[in-house]
Amino acid sequence: MYVTRFAPTPSGPLHFGSLIALTGSWLRARSRGGRFLLRIEDLDAPRCPEGMAERIISEIETLGFDHDGEILTQRYEIPFYESQIAALMGKGLAFWCSCTRKSLRHSPCKCYLRHEPPEDTSGMSVRFKPDFPLERGFDDALLGRVEFDDRYDFLTLKRADGIISYNLACVADDIRTGVTEVVRGQDLVYVTVRQMALCKALGAPCPHYLHLPLAMEDQNFKLSKQNRAAPVLELFSPAQALIEALRFLGQKTDDLQPSMEPRAILARAAARFDLLKVPKKSAVPVFSDKAGAGAKTAS
Numbered sequence: 001m002y003v004t005r006f007a008p009t010p011s012g013p014l015h016f017g018s019l020i021a022l023t024g025s026w027l028r029a030r031s032r033g034g035r036f037l038l039r040i041e042d043l044d045a046p047r048c049p050e051g052m053a054e055r056i057i058s059e060i061e062t063l064g065f066d067h068d069g070e071i072l073t074q075r076y077e078i079p080f081y082e083s084q085i086a087a088l089m090g091k092g093l094a095f096w097c098s099c100t101r102k103s104l105r106h107s108p109c110k111c112y113l114r115h116e117p118p119e120d121t122s123g124m125s126v127r128f129k130p131d132f133p134l135e136r137g138f139d140d141a142l143l144g145r146v147e148f149d150d151r152y153d154f155l156t157l158k159r160a161d162g163i164i165s166y167n168l169a170c171v172a173d174d175i176r177t178g179v180t181e182v183v184r185g186q187d188l189v190y191v192t193v194r195q196m197a198l199c200k201a202l203g204a205p206c207p208h209y210l211h212l213p214l215a216m217e218d219q220n221f222k223l224s225k226q227n228r229a230a231p232v233l234e235l236f237s238p239a240q241a242l243i244e245a246l247r248f249l250g251q252k253t254d255d256l257q258p259s260m261e262p263r264a265i266l267a268r269a270a271a272r273f274d275l276l277k278v279p280k281k282s283a284v285p286v287f288s289d290k291a292g293a294g295a296k297t298a299s
């Protein structure tokens with residue numbers, strides 16, 4: 001069965017860029033009769049304000065999206081991620097690293113050559129070193145064959161500050177929740193072959209991938225919470241926000257009205273979701289003329 005997920009980091013409210021990933025992954029799952037999972041990626045606690053996860057979950061509901069099963073919240077799952085890191089270390093596929101960003105600029109990491117584990121690992125990170133070559137690329141459901149020269153830097157599994165890395169948690173959770181296709185933004189294309197290697201090292205088959213176009217602030221910057229993209233529900237009513245997201249994804253919207261129930265808009269969009277109409281290229285969103293009618297005053 002088809003399974004995908006939406007996995008926001010609760011560092012701020014949903015913005016238009018995260019709405020694109022949410023809408024695209026939900027439509028893909030529902031149009032294929034598959035499961036749609038929700039996961040809160042809040043391991044980097046200093047970046048995630050108190051209560052933001054709850055706010056995002058409530059925004060997702062307000063926008064009319066349903067999901068299957070329990071919501072997985074990563075901060076409650078740290079022993080599981082530690083066990084995955086220990087398993088990789090046991091197989092000789094992970095090592096303690098004392099390099100810093102600054103030291104790596106001058107000399108490459110050779111910490112994996114150490115024979116015995118260090119006595120004191122405080123302030124050290126754990127990195128991944130596969131004993132097999134990386135794939136040269138992958139087949140993306142939207143982009144087709146993606147290949148690029150990826151100079152291997154050992155993927156961090158646990159940061160020097162003790163925080164479990166995004167890559168480890170993401171891959172381990174995709175495996176254990178049975179995700180068959182990862183649907184996410186194109187800002188993560190670059191890390192895909194390394195995540196595939198991690199998946200293989202953890203003994204699981206790789207999922208498929210679909211990288212959606214990004215909503216850009218201008219030609220060079222994607223909208224993100226870091227560059228303070230406005231909360232989407234402060235810009236638009238829920239129905240209008242969905243219509244704008246569907247337009248961005250190239251889907252039919254001319255029979256959708258801001259007066260409709262969000263769930264009705266989504267049901268109609270899922271029944272006719274057409275991946276071939278989704279643009280491959282990231283773009284600056286151009287909101288519809290009708291946006292004014294359903295728009296809220298930005299605060």
Ligand SMILES: [Zn+2]
Pocket residue numbers: 096097098099109110111112
């Ligand atoms: Zn090192």
